[in-house]
Amino acid sequence: MRNKTFFITDSHLGSGDDSRQRECDMVQWLEQIEPEAKTIIMLGDIFDFWFTYRHAVPRGFVRLLGKMAQMADNGVEFHFFIGNHDMWLFDYMEKEIGVAMHDAPEEMVIDGKRFLLGHGDGMGNQDRSYNFLKRVFRCRLNQWLFAGIHPNIGFPIAHKWSNHSRKSHSRKYNGYLGDDKEAIFQYCKQRQQRKTDAGEQPYDFFLFGHRHTPVTRPIGDALYINVGNWIENRDYAVFDGEKCELKSFSK
Numbered sequence: 001m002r003n004k005t006f007f008i009t010d011s012h013l014g015s016g017d018d019s020r021q022r023e024c025d026m027v028q029w030l031e032q033i034e035p036e037a038k039t040i041i042m043l044g045d046i047f048d049f050w051f052t053y054r055h056a057v058p059r060g061f062v063r064l065l066g067k068m069a070q071m072a073d074n075g076v077e078f079h080f081f082i083g084n085h086d087m088w089l090f091d092y093m094e095k096e097i098g099v100a101m102h103d104a105p106e107e108m109v110i111d112g113k114r115f116l117l118g119h120g121d122g123m124g125n126q127d128r129s130y131n132f133l134k135r136v137f138r139c140r141l142n143q144w145l146f147a148g149i150h151p152n153i154g155f156p157i158a159h160k161w162s163n164h165s166r167k168s169h170s171r172k173y174n175g176y177l178g179d180d181k182e183a184i185f186q187y188c189k190q191r192q193q194r195k196t197d198a199g200e201q202p203y204d205f206f207l208f209g210h211r212h213t214p215v216t217r218p219i220g221d222a223l224y225i226n227v228g229n230w231i232e233n234r235d236y237a238v239f240d241g242e243k244c245e246l247k248s249f250s251k
């Protein structure tokens, strides 16, 4: 029965020599969960870099995109929270596949449970210089300028940048730093506090990516889950209407 919601994050497809293998594994995972999947939520950085031109499409990822299109056509609902690496997807997946795109953390009610979902980049004040860059990257004029650079020049530069940014991030934040040091965890805790202070229904689950470290931590009666990565790991999360848990894909 199709009644479950699945979450996946940070596959950074297009990076590393095993990108095609990771993509194929993801397609196999989609095939495995297909009989049960009502909704699939991608929490960002699925692609290591992407740019949607008005009239052309970057090479690669046809297996994943084809499988998603087929499932979407069969009624599976897809959501995509853009990450810091694939923020330039724009309307490509929405127009081509029917994926609902989100560019900031958002509340979603699934089977009566309250979720706060997002990628998780740019949180906490260590990320101040990053937030400046994010404004630069999100500026329409700059996007228009990049679109004007020939892809043969623009893509290698972007991939180099992307690689550098991913590596320096993983050097800086290696493993779970502890509740008090994890910016996304702290952000979720604050959002929960705000809800309670306003006398609103609290969240039940917080699901994010970006950290590449799979972890489940309590926030009061709620649960913070970082869905981890699809690079070294094959992490995903599944919600069955009652409980939400981290899992690892095996063939």
Ligand SMILES: [Mn+2]
Binding pocket: 044, 045, 083, 084, 085, 119, 121, 209, 210, 211
């Ligand atoms: Mn990220």
